[in-house]
Amino acid sequence: MTGxxxxxxxxLCASTTMAQQCPGVGDCxxxxxxxxxxxxxxxxxxxxxxxxCCDFSWDQACADLALKLCEGINCPAEGECGASxxxxxxxxxxxxxxxxxxxxxxxxxxxxxxxxxxxxxxCGVSACTIAxxxxxxxxxxxxxxxxxxxxxxxxxxxxxxxxxxxxxGKFATDAPRDTDWMSLGGGNAGDEVRVQLASExxxxxxxxxxxxxxxxxxxxxxxxxxxxDAVTLVxxxxxxxxxxxxxxxxxxxxxREAFTCDEVDPLAPPPKExxxxxxxxxxxxxxxxxxxxxxxxxxxxVDAADLSxxxxxxxxxxxxxxxxxxxxVDAADLxxxxxxxxx
Amino acid sequence: xxxxxxxxxxRSSMHxxxxxxxxxLSLLFTLVTVAHADEPLVFAQPVFDLMxxxxxxxxxxxxxxxxxxxLDLVVxxxxxxxxxxxxxxVGDGHFVIWQELAVGxxxxxxxxxxxxxxxxxxxxxxVRGDPSQLALFKGGEGGIFRDTSIRVELGRDxxxxxxxxxxxxxxxxxxxxxxxxxxxxxxxxxxxxxFTRSARLDVARWTGAIAYPRQIEACDVDGDKDLDLLVVLxxxxxxxLLRNDGSGxxxxxxxxxxxxxxxxxxxxxxxxxxDLDADGDMDVLGTAxxxxxxxxxxxxxxxxxxxxxxxxxxxxxxxxxxxxxCLGDFDHDGDLDAAQGxxxxxxxxxxxxxxxxxxxxxxxxxxxxxxQLPRYLIAIDVDNDxxxxxxxxxxxxxxxxxxxxxxxxxxxxSPRTGLLPPVGVKARTANARAQTAIxxxxxxxxxxxxxxxxxxxxxxxxxx
Numbered sequence: 001m002t003g004x005x006x007x008x009x010x011x012l013c014a015s016t017t018m019a020q021q022c023p024g025v026g027d028c029x030x031x032x033x034x035x036x037x038x039x040x041x042x043x044x045x046x047x048x049x050x051x052x053c054c055d056f057s058w059d060q061a062c063a064d065l066a067l068k069l070c071e072g073i074n075c076p077a078e079g080e081c082g083a084s085x086x087x088x089x090x091x092x093x094x095x096x097x098x099x100x101x102x103x104x105x106x107x108x109x110x111x112x113x114x115x116x117x118x119x120x121x122x123c124g125v126s127a128c129t130i131a132x133x134x135x136x137x138x139x140x141x142x143x144x145x146x147x148x149x150x151x152x153x154x155x156x157x158x159x160x161x162x163x164x165x166x167x168x169g170k171f172a173t174d175a176p177r178d179t180d181w182m183s184l185g186g187g188n189a190g191d192e193v194r195v196q197l198a199s200e201x202x203x204x205x206x207x208x209x210x211x212x213x214x215x216x217x218x219x220x221x222x223x224x225x226x227x228x229d230a231v232t233l234v235x236x237x238x239x240x241x242x243x244x245x246x247x248x249x250x251x252x253x254x255x256r257e258a259f260t261c262d263e264v265d266p267l268a269p270p271p272k273e274x275x276x277x278x279x280x281x282x283x284x285x286x287x288x289x290x291x292x293x294x295x296x297x298x299x300x301x302v303d304a305a306d307l308s309x310x311x312x313x314x315x316x317x318x319x320x321x322x323x324x325x326x327x328x329v330d331a332a333d334l335x336x337x338x339x340x341x342x343x
Numbered sequence: 344x345x346x347x348x349x350x351x352x353x354r355s356s357m358h359x360x361x362x363x364x365x366x367x368l369s370l371l372f373t374l375v376t377v378a379h380a381d382e383p384l385v386f387a388q389p390v391f392d393l394m395x396x397x398x399x400x401x402x403x404x405x406x407x408x409x410x411x412x413x414l415d416l417v418v419x420x421x422x423x424x425x426x427x428x429x430x431x432x433v434g435d436g437h438f439v440i441w442q443e444l445a446v447g448x449x450x451x452x453x454x455x456x457x458x459x460x461x462x463x464x465x466x467x468x469x470v471r472g473d474p475s476q477l478a479l480f481k482g483g484e485g486g487i488f489r490d491t492s493i494r495v496e497l498g499r500d501x502x503x504x505x506x507x508x509x510x511x512x513x514x515x516x517x518x519x520x521x522x523x524x525x526x527x528x529x530x531x532x533x534x535x536x537x538f539t540r541s542a543r544l545d546v547a548r549w550t551g552a553i554a555y556p557r558q559i560e561a562c563d564v565d566g567d568k569d570l571d572l573l574v575v576l577x578x579x580x581x582x583x584l585l586r587n588d589g590s591g592x593x594x595x596x597x598x599x600x601x602x603x604x605x606x607x608x609x610x611x612x613x614x615x616x617x618d619l620d621a622d623g624d625m626d627v628l629g630t631a632x633x634x635x636x637x638x639x640x641x642x643x644x645x646x647x648x649x650x651x652x653x654x655x656x657x658x659x660x661x662x663x664x665x666x667x668x669c670l671g672d673f674d675h676d677g678d679l680d681a682a683q684g685x686x687x688x689x690x691x692x693x694x695x696x697x698x699x700x701x702x703x704x705x706x707x708x709x710x711x712x713x714x715q716l717p718r719y720l721i722a723i724d725v726d727n728d729x730x731x732x733x734x735x736x737x738x739x740x741x742x743x744x745x746x747x748x749x750x751x752x753x754x755x756x757s758p759r760t761g762l763l764p765p766v767g768v769k770a771r772t773a774n775a776r777a778q779t780a781i782x783x784x785x786x787x788x789x790x791x792x793x794x795x796x797x798x799x800x801x802x803x804x805x806x807x
Contacts, residue, residue: 086474086496105499105523110474112499113543114524146790152551153790175788176551208549214581214599215650218548245549253524254548256788
């Protein structure tokens with residue numbers, strides 16, 4: 001009875017020590033005087049196998065165990081998360097762990113420019129829920145389907161969109177990753193088009209020009225998100241066949257993993273172990289409008305609100321209100337605004 | 344299109360028997376056609392030279408490095424200890440191991456040029472691995488290479504290189520494909536073999552699939568006297584063009600899809616560049632890997648401005664999966680012939696151009712049985728008889744092979760008349776090593792298992 005109680009208390013003692021020492025300090029793969037090591041997951045694995053590593057010191061036997069048990073665990077590691085370096089992982093555990101879940105390369109091969117860019121864009125940015133405008137037209141494509149993936153998926157199909165309407169959609173990286181292709185009706189080559197866009201994930205907006213057979217090119221590529229207020233992009237409608245494409249990515253890389261569809265495909269239900277949830281939400285909305293230079297508040301109309309903004313900037317050399325680009329907000333700009341007045 | 348897995352496995356199991364049958368038929372065919380000395384292309388059965396154990400050759404560069412008058416080979420390779428090799432040509436179609444170079448990891452590509460400005464050729468390896476990098480080996484007297492320790496980091500998983508003076512400053516710059524990164528790195532040479540990355544350019548950024556750029560070549564496709572970049576996108580089945588503005592800066596990628604053949608889009612693994620229609624500009628001949636029919640070739644015809652809207656489907660190998668290609672005038676009749684390599688069973692098929700210069704029409708004259716996967720082919724004169732022979736490498740078999748050209752030449756060039764021993768002891772040893780199966784995985788993650796996935800599977804061979 002006594003022996004049993006002693007064993008139980010030793011076990012409790014060991015498990016308490018482990019909880020206290022993980023994460024500790026020092027590289028898990030190198031011996032050091034202190035108990036525990038800096039990588040929480042690795043520390044726990046090693047101390048489960050050899051509690052002495054968390055009780056006394058992280059000696060050579062602990063380091064050897066780490067090399068054996070912790071393959072692929074690289075957070076935290078040497079090197080700043082915001083800068084590329086040759087070794088995998090980076091020095092801030094939450095950031096390292098988060099980025100490696102999105103981009104496995106960063107913890108298995110090297111913390112390259114793409115990893116650093118992803119860290120700069122996403123570490124510390126919490127997931128959010130955006131407000132979809134009440135008039136937004138829903139995308140009739142569950143995120144496990146591919147009804148509007150353009151040249152990405154045969155047969156070719158796009159989502160027809162019109163000026164003025166808001167459209168809601170979703171992105172997911174379940175293979176093949178989702179690319180929402182939109183055909184904008186009513187735009188002529190040379191027109192300036194304004195896009196309002198908000199998203200729960202880091203978005204990538206492309207203008208793709210040409211036909212699927214080729215030549216196909218991407219003259220316009222922009223990035224933003226996740227979360228925050230809707231941003232406004234302005235682009236010029238190219239000549240010939242073109243499409244607007246919305247997908248997920250950052251400047252250095254398109255996303256191909258981690259943004260798991262949150263709807264269940266009845267024909268392919270998830271396995272018993274459901275996939276890891278996406279680190280961010282999957283929803284976005286956007287609205288195309290004709291770009292009016294005099295629409296200073298971006299509401300799609302030139303009206304009293306814009307006149308007020310211009311008069312407020314009167315006489316200044318700021319860019320807002322300087323419609324003719326002469327460097328000053330003056331009578332010529334007022335004339336241009338009145339000429340563009342929305343009825 | 345769903346991949347007929349069972350059919351492929353059956354094909355795989357039949358390879359040995361088919362290969363033996365083909366070797367026999369081809370030898371008979373060779374003897375008959377040589378006797379007639381007529382137009383068909385005639386090559387001796389390939390002879391094999393084994394690489395060091397564990398070294399799978401990935402591609403070939405040829406030059407007479409030791410000044411003995413015979414072409415030698417630089418062979419980047421996939422080996423667990425990171426060894427690539429230099430082979431010395433002995434002039435009869437065989438090559439012997441000469442130098443083993445510790446590149447550090449798998450290498451799929453090498454460029455053989457003077458990169459440091461000392462008028463001696465150097466080797467620049469593209470090293471796959473963790474991380475990918477350029478590795479410069481400096482050329483010295485007698486063709487001996489030594490490691491300079493110059494390493495330049497590349498993007499995710501280098502698969503090929505090309506070199507040329509992109510910025511017009513008189514030295515050789517480099518462009519590299521990042522296979523997993525779906526991008527191209529452009530690196531400027533400072534003149535002494537030190538490289539600085541000037542740009543990383545996306546390819547097929549719009550696609551839901553993974554583009555997997557596998558091969559890059561530099562050439563002036565739009566006639567503006569600077570070197571543009573052409574890229575094979577094996578994952579998305581496209582040819583990409585990056586135009587040089589003359590200063591070494593490149594425009595965004597412009598891409599053409601491989602044409603549909605029957606009910607399927609072919610897999611596109613390899614290209615060779617040449618002026619196929621003799622109109623003064625550079626065209627592209629690519630491999631067309633098909634599941635449903637015999638293999639084909641695809642000619643992307645340049646209109647002179649760098650537009651490749653006109654694509655022609657030409658003949659390929661009758662068996663296996665088309666994976667490699669080279670071009671050369673094998674009969675000295677003034678137009679370009681081709682040779683296509685196919686995997687499973689390993690075949691090389693010389694393709695005679697019967698259409699002349701204006702409109703190429705390729706015709707298979709002969710089937711040359713090799714081991715398993717002819718990853719890369721070149722057309723060079725290994726025996727100094729003034730015609731072009733076919734040299735290739737077979738990674739799974741860990742050998743290079745040579746098919747000596749026996750075709751009567753139309754310009755008085757005298758080819759060898761004696762046949763080389765058809766298949767030597769070394770070749771049998773090599774063939775015995777050819778034992779792998781092919782699986783059907785959606786490698787490019789486009790949602791279907793198709794010919795592109797087979798091309799990617801073959802590319803990944805020995806990376807498993």
